[in-house]
Amino acid sequence: MFVDSDTVNEFKSEDGAIHVIERRCKLDIDAPRLLKKIAGVDYVYFVQKNSLNSRERTLHIEAHNETFSNRVIINEHCCYTVHPENEDWTCFEQSASLDIKSFFGFESTVEKIAMKQYTSNIKKGKEIIEYYLRQLEEEGITFVPRWTPPSIAPSSEASSSCKKQAASLAVVVPDAAQAEGLGSEALSSPSGPPEPTAGTPDDKLDADYIKRYLGDLTPLQESCLIRLRQWLQETHKGKIPKDEHILRFLRARDFNIDKAREILCQSLTWRKQHQVDYILETWRPPQVLQDYYAGGWHHHDKDGRPLYVLRLGQMDTKGLVRALGEEALLRYVLSINEEGLRRCEENTEVFGRPISSWTCLVDLEGLNMRHLWRPGVKALLRIIEVVEANYPETLGRLLILRAPRVFPVLWTLVSPFIDDNTRRKFLIYAGNDYQGPGGLLDYIDKEIIPDFLSGECMCEVPEGGLVPKSLYRTAEELENEDLRLWTETIYQSASVFKGAPHEILIQIVDASSVITWDFDVCKGDIVFNIYHSKRSPQPPKKDSLGAHSITSPGGNNVQLIDRVWQLGRDYSMVESPLICREGESVQGSHVTRWPGFYILQWRFHSMPACAATNLPRVDDVLASLQVSSHKCKVMYYTEVIGSEDFRGSMTSLESSHSGFSQLSAATTSSSQSQSSSMISRLDVP
Secondary structure (H helix, E strand, C coil): CEEEEEEEEEEECCCCCEEEEEEEEEECCCCCHHHHHHHCCCCEEEEEEEEEECCCCEEEEEEEECCCCCCEEEEEEEEEEECCCCCCCEEEEEEEEEEECCCCCCHHHHHHHHHHHHHHHHHHHHHHHHHHHHHHHHCCCCCCCCCCCHHHCCCHHHHHHHHHHHHHCCCCCCCHHHHCCCCHHHCCCCCCCCCCCCCCCCCCCCHHHHHHHHCCCCHHHHHHHHHHHHHHHHHCCCCCCCHHHHHHHHHHCCCCHHHHHHHHHHHHHHHHHCCHHHHHHHCCCCHHHHHHCCEEEEEECCCCCEEEEECHHHECHHHHHHHHCHHHHHHHHHHHHHHHHHHHHHHHHHHCCCCCCEEEEEECCCCCHHHHCHHHHHHHHHHHHHHHHHCCCCEEEEEEECCCCCHHHHHHHHHHHCCHHHHCCEEECCCCHHHCCCCHHHCCCHHHCEHHHCCCECCCCCCCECCCHHHCCCHHHHHHCCCHHHHCCCCEEEEEECCECEEEEEEECCCCCEEEEEEEEEECCEEEEEEEECCCCCCCCCCCCCCCEEEECCEEEECCCCCCCCECCCEEECCCCEEECCCCEEEEEEECCCCEEEEEEEEECCCCCCCCCCCCCHHHHHHHHCCHHHEEEEEEEEEEECHHHHCCCCHHHHHCCCCCEECCHHHHHHHHHHHHHHHHHCCCC
8 A cells, every 4th residue: 555655866858758757655565463563664665766758658667675675675667668550559568576585484475465465456557547547537638649849849738738647647648539438458649640450350350240259358458369369370380269269368368468378379289189179079978977977068047158067066076086087087077168168159149249158057965075085186176277277268157056064175175276267256155045145046047947956947967976886997907007096106005814904003293183084995894993092003023923014915914003002001992993895985084182193903804893902913914814805905095184274164074974984875874973973072263
C-alpha cells in the first residue's frame, strides 16, 4: 500500500520531450506482524525512476528497494512503447527479479510475500489505468495531441493538458472516436488518420468471425492471436491448430506471446509423439474401463457447455490401476478431453456462440481412504499435470458435490498441482448443500439433473463399483512389464510363514503422530497386529534364536520381537488383531498415544488368533520353508504423518474406519469396531 513519496531528483529537457523524475516511496507491506516485529520496521522504502520520452513515445519505470538492500535485492522494470505494427496500440512489458541473501531465517516467507505482492500489483495496474482514464473523461479531456517540437508546439492549453496526462497517467490516451468502446489493454495515441487495416484475415480478423467463434477480444488480444498464428504458419511443420485452440494457450498465459508460444509448441510436439489427434478413431478403451469407470457425458449446462459427470466416490481407483496400470487410465482421460473439444465445437454451432470449455460435475459420495491409495494418487497427479499442460482453459466450471470429511486430505494432495486460474472455477458443496440456493439449479437446468442427485433425468453414466480381483494383474506381471508405477519401490513384498511372522519397526518421536498403512494379501490368510514398546528391539540377526531375517524369492521375512519378551511387560498391543483373507486389500491408520517404538506384524493364520507370546523357533522357520501351503505373501506400504499435517481434517480418519479400514464386507464389522475405539483419540485442536 502506497503511503507517501518524496521527489529525489527531476530533469526536463529544454524542448520538453524528455521528463525524468526519481522518487523515494514509502510503502506499507502486507506481511505478518511477527515478521515486521523481527525485522524492526513498519514501512519499507523503494526508489522509483520514471523516464518519459515523448519524442520516441516511450515510458520506462525502474524501481529497486532501499530497505534491507544488504539482505534482499529487488529490481523491477516496466516499459510502455508503441506497437510496432499499429501505432494506435500501446505495448506494456514488465519484469522483476528477487534475490534473497538472508532474512532472519524467514527467507521462504519473504519469497512468498514478494510473489503475492507482485501478482496483486500486476492486477491492480489495470485498475489504476482505468481510474485515470475515467478521471480524464470526467474533466472533459478526450483528446491529447502528440508531442511536437517547440517550433510547431500546440496551444498552451493543449500543452498543459499533455503535461497533466504524462504526470498522472504516464501513457497515451486515444482520441474521442477511438476511445469509445476501447478496453484498457489497447491504450492508443492518435497521430492523424490511421492506415486502413481492414483486409485479409492474416492482418485482421473479421468482426463477425470473432463474435461467432472466439468471443470478445480486445485489439491487443486479437493482435496476439494473429501474430502467434502467423508464427506457427511460418515455422511449424505439421497441422496448424484452430484459432480456438491457440487462443486457449494465450489466455492461459495472460496473452504473453513468448510464454504461450513455448507451452503451445511443447503441446503440439507431445500430440504428435503420442498421436493424440487420432486417439478417438484409433483407440478403444478396455472393457474394464467401460464397465467400472464411473464417468460420462451428460447433456449441457445453462451456458451451453458440455457437461461431464464423474461419480468419483463410487469408482474403485485402486482396482482400475491394479487391473490396467497408469498408462491406460491416462489414455482414457485424454480421450475424454478430446471428446470434450469435439463437443465444444458442436455446441458452438448449435447455440450460435463461442463455447470453448466444458463443465465437470464430480459426485464424491462414497469417497474414503481407499481413494487415497498412494499409487492411485500419484497416477491422479500425473494425469492432472498432463491435462493442465495440454488442455488449458478447457474447464469452464467444476462442481464438487457431497464432499465428505476425507475430502480435505485429497484436496491438500492435489491442489498444488492445479493452476490458480483453474482452481478459481471450483465450487465445492458438502452434504446436500447443492440442493439449496447457489447450488446446482444455478448452473444446470432442473430437467437434466441426474437421478442419483435427486433429479428427474436418467443418467447413463456407469455406476462403478469394485473391480473384480480376478482382473488384477499380479505383482510378477507388473514387474515383468517394468511399469514405473511398481518399480519405484513404493510397495515392499514380504513372505509370512507358519511360526515366522513378518515385522517392521516404526519409531515415533511425537505423540499423536499418524501411522498409515496399505497392504494386499496376495496369498494365504494373515493376522495383522500393532504393538508398542518403550525400548527398541535388537536388530534382526540370522544367527540369533530370538530374531530372524530370512530372504526368499517371494520377499523378505523379518522378525523383531525377541522370544524372551513378554506381552504386557516388554511390549503392549495397541489395536485388536485383524484377520485378513487372501485377496483382500486393507487400508487404515493409527493415531499414536505415546512416543516410542511401534511394531507392525503380519502373522500366518490357520486358526483363531493365539497368544502373541508363542514365539517362533529357528527349527519351526526352517520346517515351514519346506511346506508351501504354510506360506503367505503380502505387499505393503506404510507412512508416518505428523499430527500437525492433519489438523483441521483429523476427523477424516474416523470417517473411513481409521482403526483398520477395509472395503471387504467380510471385515466391515471389525473395521467399525476399531473405528469406534479411535474416536476418543481424534480430539485434536
